Amino acid sequence: MLDKIFTWWNGATIGALLSIKGSSNFVGEDEFGNRYFEARTNRGSYDGRKRRYVLYNGYADASKVPPDWHGWLHYTFEEPPTVQPFKVKPWEKPHVPNLTGTPLAYRPKGSILRGGERARATGDYEAWKPE
């Protein structure tokens, strides 16, 4: 709870929570536990459309929003995935948030952080080792 009061990256802040809960209807929840809301009126809207909100489950990171909910949030789709779910093609992979900065981040071939052998580069030499 202290996190919520003093930080702004662990989910919504108290102010956002109160104003979203007070002004919006709950629309649905995605597989990661992020919850989505839509304003009851278009008051405070920039363009006349009802504002749509997401309350992140845990750390606030926009890349945690899966593509179907992303589309709804950005008004690409009128109806939320709860009403009109995506047709998942067999070749589609499950959504993964941006892993940069985590241990699971992508390491290109040849990166020493990958733990493997570095490819040979100009100037490399084989040092003699006793025995």
Place this chain on the structure above:
Amino acid sequence: MPKAKVNGKEIEFEPGLTVLQVAELAGEEIPRFCYHERLSIAGNCRMCLVEVKPGPPKPQASCALPAADGQEILTASPMVKKAREGVMEFLLINHPLDCPICDQGGECDLQDEAMGYGRDDSRYQENKRAVEEKYLGPLIKTVMTRCIQCTRCVRFAAEIAGAPEMGMIGRGEDAEITSYLETALTSELTGNLADICPVGALTHKPWAFNYRPWELRKTDSVDVMDALGSAIRVDARGPEVMRILPRVNEDINEEWISDKTRYVVDGLLRQRLDRPYIRQGGKLVEATWGQAFAAIAGRLRAAKPERVGLIAGDLQDAESMKAALDLFRSLGVANIDCRQDGSALGAGPRESWLFNTTIAGLEQADAVLLVGANPRREGALVNARLRKQWLRGKLQLGVIGEVADLSFEYSYLGAGAASLERLIGSDDGFAKTLNAASAPIFIVGAGVLARSDSGALLNLLGRAAQTFKVVRDDWNGWNVLHTAASRVGGLDLGFVPGPGGLSAPEMVQAANAGELDVLFLLGADEIDTEKLGDAFVVYLGTHGDAGAHRADVILPGAAYTEKPGLYVNTEGRVQLANRAVFPKGEAREDWAILRALSEAAGKRLPYDSLEQLRSRLMAEHPTFGRIDYVPGPTKAAGFDLSALGAPGAATEEPFRSPVSDYYLTNPIARASVTLAECSAMFSRRAPAIAAE
């Protein structure tokens, strides 16, 4: 002298020149593929067409046309331009356009001349021909589709290398260059095939797809793989030597180099000593420079000077030998030797250990006696010179020693000292040839002088040389063919045992018997390092070879491409090598290591920079002050052969070449994978016997 007009400009020329040479004298560039200054004239590429008046009203191949008095030569007329465009178009008909993946790209004669003299498009719509690759051994890669049939490689193999194993078969479109049996060329000069190939048909197999010529930093240097000191160009990219190519030096290597010189490159990257080591509890552990110096200085202080030894190896530059000499002399050490093979040379006049005739001087010789030398293995370019002179038909050769295929004919006179005695006593056969010769030459192999009876042999050779008047006031035919690049430099420095000092083999014996406390190996690996007893062995060198395995302290030094240095070749020619890349890891230049060690040992050497060291070296040894100078064969007055060696009885042991495996003679070469492959292929292969 006859005169000709080249593009309206009148020029005088020596009789016997070709039209192409006359045009070059006049400063006109003539494009060519098959013509090469050092090979016979083939005249089959037709790229050098010019218009000649008087003459038939058609373009003439200038490389094969003798120039005549009053000739008018046009190299830029419309007829010539059209003819060259036509030739180039025909050449490109069957040449693949794979320059982007071709190793010759960027240094290709065909690329350059197509830009300069070709048309901008091709009218050829049909399929190009393709040619199967040929196997030419582990050094030369072939992409025969690129071949334009200039036959330079065929002529090089037949004329220079003396391995007539290549040729052209088929006619017209089906003409192919091949080695007939698809075997590796039996020559030490095969790498030059890739150099003379004007296109990318023959390239260097060990370096395939490794570099582009324009990325490389070129440094002129000197080779140390044999004692000839061939002129080389070291091409490096960043901290890595990518390739070694020959430079033109008419006095030594013309424009060829041997395969060991060229393909040792990968040896510079393997088995490198890159940090100091100290042996603790029987195991070598990494150490700092300070710890290593302290360990050595402690031992040097504790040991009596008579129980300290210094041996220099085969690849050392003169500066490092001078620094080591100064340091150990100041410590009172007399056990100093640069002749790890135990050679008897070193006492007497400087001429006694030089190749006095000089390599270029071999072209004046008319009789050569090879004593215990196999120049093909000990100095491939000396062999090429001998073959060059032999091909002119003016040279007769005799061999005492091993029977070997030297790429020229010789009379075999025997195997050992007895044969030499017999030669001195006889007055027919080869003795007659020698007596009649105006420029007789003795080439003495280093192996003859590195035996227990070398003193007697040297004396015998001196007598033989006197008998046949090999040394006259105006001709010096006394030649020692060394195998170690540092040997002449060491002998010139006086890097030999002081009064009461031990020679290198004696030092090894003394160490084995426990009579030596400290043995300092300055890059010396060719001694029996297994038998050094309990001596404290310090090894300063570049590669983890025999010396490093036995050492108690290892000091990592710089290889010949990694330090500027002076080397003296077997002719006595002082040559300056430049640094191409920096030493690996914590390794330093050898002289600087010795300078730092002197400080730790309490006998500070009086120079702080290489310049100071060099000026001291040149002040004390004036021969080092004249870079690239040799006296030459015509100044021999005052060289007394009778003082050589010591009279005695030579043993009956046959003379043997000191180089048993041409490809693996030094630590750098032994670290090279390419040369190991060559050694497995050539040196261990039984010689082919013709079924005649």
